[in-house]
Amino acid sequence: MMANAAFKNLKVNGARLMKDIHHTAQWGKGAVWGSGVNDTGMSRLSLSSEDKLVRDWFVKQTKSLGCKVHIDAMGNIFAIRAGRNEGPATFMGSHLDTQPSGGRYDGVLGVLAGLEALRVLEDNKVSTAFPIGLVNWTNEEGARFPTSMVSSGVWAGSIPLERAHNLKEVGGGNATMKSELQRIGYLGDTPASYESTPLAAHFELHIEQGPILEAENKRIGIVKGAQVYRWHTITVGGRECHTGATTFPHRSDALLTAARMISHSHVLASEFLSLASTGVLTLKPGSTNTVPGEVTFSLDIRSGADSQLMLLEEKLKQDFETIAKDELVPGTTRAGIKGRGCSIEWQLDSTSTATTFDADCIRCISESAEAVATEAGIAADDFMKEGMISGAGHDSVYTSKRCPTAMIFIPCKDGISHNPVEYSSPEECATGAQVLLGSVLRFDELRAAKA
Amino acid sequence: MMANAAFKNLKVNGARLMKDIHHTAQWGKGAVWGSGVNDTGMSRLSLSSEDKLVRDWFVKQTKSLGCKVHIDAMGNIFAIRAGRNEGPATFMGSHLDTQPSGGRYDGVLGVLAGLEALRVLEDNKVSTAFPIGLVNWTNEEGARFPTSMVSSGVWAGSIPLERAHNLKEVGGGNATMKSELQRIGYLGDTPASYESTPLAAHFELHIEQGPILEAENKRIGIVKGAQVYRWHTITVGGRECHTGATTFPHRSDALLTAARMISHSHVLASEFLSLASTGVLTLKPGSTNTVPGEVTFSLDIRSGADSQLMLLEEKLKQDFETIAKDELVPGTTRAGIKGRGCSIEWQLDSTSTATTFDADCIRCISESAEAVATEAGIAADDFMKEGMISGAGHDSVYTSKRCPTAMIFIPCKDGISHNPVEYSSPEECATGAQVLLGSVLRFDELRAAKA
Numbered sequence: 009m010m011a012n013a014a015f016k017n018l019k020v021n022g023a024r025l026m027k028d029i030h031h032t033a034q035w036g037k038g039a040v041w042g043s044g045v046n047d048t049g050m051s052r053l054s055l056s057s058e059d060k061l062v063r064d065w066f067v068k069q070t071k072s073l074g075c076k077v078h079i080d081a082m083g084n085i086f087a088i089r090a091g092r093n094e095g096p097a098t099f100m101g102s103h104l105d106t107q108p109s110g111g112r113y114d115g116v117l118g119v120l121a122g123l124e125a126l127r128v129l130e131d132n133k134v135s136t137a138f139p140i141g142l143v144n145w146t147n148e149e150g151a152r153f154p155t156s157m158v159s160s161g162v163w164a165g166s167i168p169l170e171r172a173h174n175l176k177e178v179g180g181g182n183a184t185m186k187s188e189l190q191r192i193g194y195l196g197d198t199p200a201s202y203e204s205t206p207l208a209a210h211f212e213l214h215i216e217q218g219p220i221l222e223a224e225n226k227r228i229g230i231v232k233g234a235q236v237y238r239w240h241t242i243t244v245g246g247r248e249c250h251t252g253a254t255t256f257p258h259r260s261d262a263l264l265t266a267a268r269m270i271s272h273s274h275v276l277a278s279e280f281l282s283l284a285s286t287g288v289l290t291l292k293p294g295s296t297n298t299v300p301g302e303v304t305f306s307l308d309i310r311s312g313a314d315s316q317l318m319l320l321e322e323k324l325k326q327d328f329e330t331i332a333k334d335e336l337v338p339g340t341t342r343a344g345i346k347g348r349g350c351s352i353e354w355q356l357d358s359t360s361t362a363t364t365f366d367a368d369c370i371r372c373i374s375e376s377a378e379a380v381a382t383e384a385g386i387a388a389d390d391f392m393k394e395g396m397i398s399g400a401g402h403d404s405v406y407t408s409k410r411c412p413t414a415m416i417f418i419p420c421k422d423g424i425s426h427n428p429v430e431y432s433s434p435e436e437c438a439t440g441a442q443v444l445l446g447s448v449l450r451f452d453e454l455r456a457a458k459a
Numbered sequence: 460m461m462a463n464a465a466f467k468n469l470k471v472n473g474a475r476l477m478k479d480i481h482h483t484a485q486w487g488k489g490a491v492w493g494s495g496v497n498d499t500g501m502s503r504l505s506l507s508s509e510d511k512l513v514r515d516w517f518v519k520q521t522k523s524l525g526c527k528v529h530i531d532a533m534g535n536i537f538a539i540r541a542g543r544n545e546g547p548a549t550f551m552g553s554h555l556d557t558q559p560s561g562g563r564y565d566g567v568l569g570v571l572a573g574l575e576a577l578r579v580l581e582d583n584k585v586s587t588a589f590p591i592g593l594v595n596w597t598n599e600e601g602a603r604f605p606t607s608m609v610s611s612g613v614w615a616g617s618i619p620l621e622r623a624h625n626l627k628e629v630g631g632g633n634a635t636m637k638s639e640l641q642r643i644g645y646l647g648d649t650p651a652s653y654e655s656t657p658l659a660a661h662f663e664l665h666i667e668q669g670p671i672l673e674a675e676n677k678r679i680g681i682v683k684g685a686q687v688y689r690w691h692t693i694t695v696g697g698r699e700c701h702t703g704a705t706t707f708p709h710r711s712d713a714l715l716t717a718a719r720m721i722s723h724s725h726v727l728a729s730e731f732l733s734l735a736s737t738g739v740l741t742l743k744p745g746s747t748n749t750v751p752g753e754v755t756f757s758l759d760i761r762s763g764a765d766s767q768l769m770l771l772e773e774k775l776k777q778d779f780e781t782i783a784k785d786e787l788v789p790g791t792t793r794a795g796i797k798g799r800g801c802s803i804e805w806q807l808d809s810t811s812t813a814t815t816f817d818a819d820c821i822r823c824i825s826e827s828a829e830a831v832a833t834e835a836g837i838a839a840d841d842f843m844k845e846g847m848i849s850g851a852g853h854d855s856v857y858t859s860k861r862c863p864t865a866m867i868f869i870p871c872k873d874g875i876s877h878n879p880v881e882y883s884s885p886e887e888c889a890t891g892a893q894v895l896l897g898s899v900l901r902f903d904e905l906r907a908a909k910a
Contacts, residue, residue, distance in 0.1 A: 218704030235703055239747055250876060251736035251759045252686055252850030253669030256729060258874055263737055264725055267718035274715055278707060278796045285702035286714055287747045289740060296690055296738045296757040296808075297851075298877065306747040308702045345729045357747075399703025400748075423709055425701060426749070 015449050018128055022438030025124040033112045035061040049428020050112045054105035054147035055188035062104050063194060066144055069123060073130045079196030082159035083146040083189045086205055088139050089126055096208040097141030098451050100444060103148035111430025118213045119144050121441035128445060137456035140448060145403045152177050153185050160403035162200045164410050169200060202410040209369055209451050210407035213416045213444045215432050217400050219423030227439050228377045228392040229417030232370060234405050235310040235397050236317045236362035245351035248301035259299055259347040263291055266303040268331050273324060280320040282311035312397045314362050328352055363405045368454060369414030376446030416443050466900050469579055473889030476575040484563045486512040500879020501563045505556035505598035506639035513555050517595055520574060524581045530647030533610035534597040534640045537656055539590050540577055547659040548592030549902050551895060554599035562881025569664045570595050572892035579896060588907035591899060596854045603628050604636050611854035613651045615861050620651060653861040660820055660902050661858035664867045664895045666883050668851050670874030678890050679828045679843040680868030683821060685856050686761040686848050687768045687813035696802035699752035710750055710798040714742055717754040719782050724775060731771040733762035763848045765813050779803055814856045819905060820865035827897030867894050
């Protein structure tokens with residue numbers, strides 16, 4: 009279906025991409041390009057002064073490539089390279105902000121690979137059927153203003169503008185998103201909305217943030233959607249008592265009960281081909297010789313399908329009830345220890361339904377990856393993994409509500425992200441950028457064919 | 460062996476004892492006697508202004524009974540009623556300080572029951588062979604100055620005076636034990652030492668702080684010793700990763716590993732007829748969507764015998780090593796979940812070997828309790844439980860290193876202590892005081908017979 013011949017000579021410049029990655033890393037932690045890739049991490053919080061500097065650079069670079077740039081009320085920056093026809097642009101995009109102790113690939117790669125794609129189009133005087141765009145979304149990480157992907161969320165109509173503008177920075181400061189957008193000069197005139205800035209498509213290249221591609225030795229992951237997740241806070245109520253004077257049958261040990269629940273949640277999640285994780289746990293009163301009377305813990309459950317997750321949650325609720333009563337659930341043994349039981353309360357904090365990416369976008373990525381594999385003399389099956397599910401949230405989850413969307417993953421070392429040691433090799437980054445470029449061009453051709 | 464007839468008419472006045480308990484409760488939380496026994500708890504931190512008031516009252520009461528009172532360098536107050544012969548007194552004792560959110564029986568009962576015993580001796584003009592004493596130990600709880608039983612520890616020569624004097628109050632204040640002893644006027648001239656204030660014996664009446672007597676419907680527990688305990692801090696090292704993007708086989712989940720250890724410690728402790736408890740647990744980094752990379756938790760293990768505890772500890776170390784490697788220990792199932800494993804480190808924080816109380820003292824208590832049972836028309840076996848092991852620490856653990864010692868327990872409701880709802884009935888308190896009086900008199904007769 010695609011006139012692949014037209015793309016054959018378009019090659020991203022991997023060295024230029026890496027230079028951009030390391031050059032922009034100066035705004036966030038004073039990283040010096042050439043001093044070694046892993047020697048510093050990144051700390052570029054959204055709407056910080058460092059974020060302003062990288063934004064200014066981004067605007068300058070895209071304008072120098074002939075793009076029209078506009079900024080919306082959430083500080084999202086849209087750079088658009090004209091095509092032969094009018095109409096919404098086929099976009100590439102991700103985010104330039106990082107975690108407080110993050111790396112230089114998460115988000116950054118997706119934006120800078122898009123920039124490299126625009127450079128290649130310009131270098132080769134490529135004329136696309138429709139405009140090609142590149143977007144930098146504001147505060148994807150939610151690390152400074154505590155809502156992840158908030159600005160693509162506003163764009164999609166899922167989060168009210170006012171609520172987003174009023175988000176206060178974490179850590180007790182008084183700055184809000186709006187005040188910081190004003191301060192750094194990125195409170196744009198365009199309403200933050202899919203109606204004001206329609207996207208024909210959104211392609212996002214991202215590091216996997218997981219270990220699968222590395223483990224399976226694949227270079228490209230084609231993402232078919234994002235997991236459903238539900239975040240709960242669970243409170244177990246027991247009774248404080250003296251550790252020395254109270255025998256097991258007389259205890260209502262909130263921590264032992266929580267420990268059994270955490271342990272069991274992994275067994276059940278595994279049975280349901282899903283994930284369960286506890287990242288937060290607090291207890292009262294917190295004394296070595298007092299059995300805890302109350303424990304609160306987070307339970308993050310995720311699955312590829314909404315129905316599967318709800319089945320898991322139902323079973324967790326049943327079994328946690330049993331564990332709270334200090335009765336056995338299948339697969340546990342306790343050598344006759346049975347206490348007086350505890351109370352349990354569930355609170356749903358946050359939820360996101362499963363996202364299914366667009367079939368056309370996925371096909372464009374798949375064909376682009378296949379072409380890159382062929383060029384490299386590698387069998388497609390050895391090169392790419394199809395049907396991946398993103399475990400993390402991304403701006404693409406929101407854009408997929410309003411335009412055709414899909415994502416491309418590249419491997420990252422040991423599956424680590426949100427950490428200074430986050431790393432993907434220059435070759436992996438270049439391969440991802442090449443697949444991104446090919447995907448966008450294929451989507452443009454598809455639009456042209458449909459027009 | 461004992462001339463029990465001599466004691467037959469000596470009866471404690473239960474109403475007077477309860478009046479003292481509720482009267483002194485005004486110094487600590489404004490409790491009003493008669494407004495209901497459970498309506499307030501106690502907060503009488505050691506060497507606080509409230510502690511000064513109850514001490515002043517204690518000194519005044521014992522002096523009014525003809526006792527000589529002296530105070531040592533740790534603020535321990537010794538009141539001594541003369542006997543027919545010179546020599547060290549046979550002591551009763553416990554402590555008047557409480558937890559910040561404690562009750563009015565833990566410690567307080569032991570001192571005020573001793574006072575009631577002295578009142579009975581005085582009312583009846585009883586002449587004992589040797590002096591009878593009553594001691595109020597300073598800062599038994601360790602709640603304000605963070606070492607439990609610190610002043611009986613100094614007296615016994617187990618804790619250096621200077622270290623005790625320099626203990627700072629918890630919560631960031633600058634007060635030390637010494638500065639507070641000076642402030643409230645209880646830094647005594649007598650050296651805090653078993654050599655300066657020798658005790659012929661130490662009898663301590665205490666609420667059980669556990670549920671056994673209540674469950675078995677016994678009125679008196681005869682304590683043969685105190686448990687050995689060892690307090691460890693265990694650090695589990697894993698690796699932070701994203702909860703959504705990292706499948707189970709790729710995780711080193713420090714919290715899941717700790718949860719399995721905590722759960723398993725109870726199984727093993729049960730098998731070894733011992734106790735295991737975790738009261739403190741902290742984790743890093745503490746984010747719902749990040750698998751914890753490090754967990755630190757306390758492990759308090761206790762047993763009736765040192766050798767038994769060391770066997771338990773050895774097995775715990777073996778099995779925790781296995782769990783850290785993410786391998787199965789007997790009695791666990793995990794539905795095929797196996798991650799990458801974690802590191803584990805043990806640190807021993809505190810230890811106390813098992814204490815065996817004095818056989819003569821135990822015999823005196825046993826005979827005293829039997830007499831009270833007979834008087835009440837109750838079979839001794841229904842009335843008292845012999846051979847109990849104290850799970851909690853008490854000043855008697857230190858006194859037993861330097862003089863014959865034993866303890867008497869009475870039931871407390873639901874086994875609860877260190878809590879405002881801590882409760883023993885007036886009848887239970889009076890029964891305990893009666894057994895205490897009889898024990899001391901029997902020990903005095905024993906001394907006379909041996910002299």
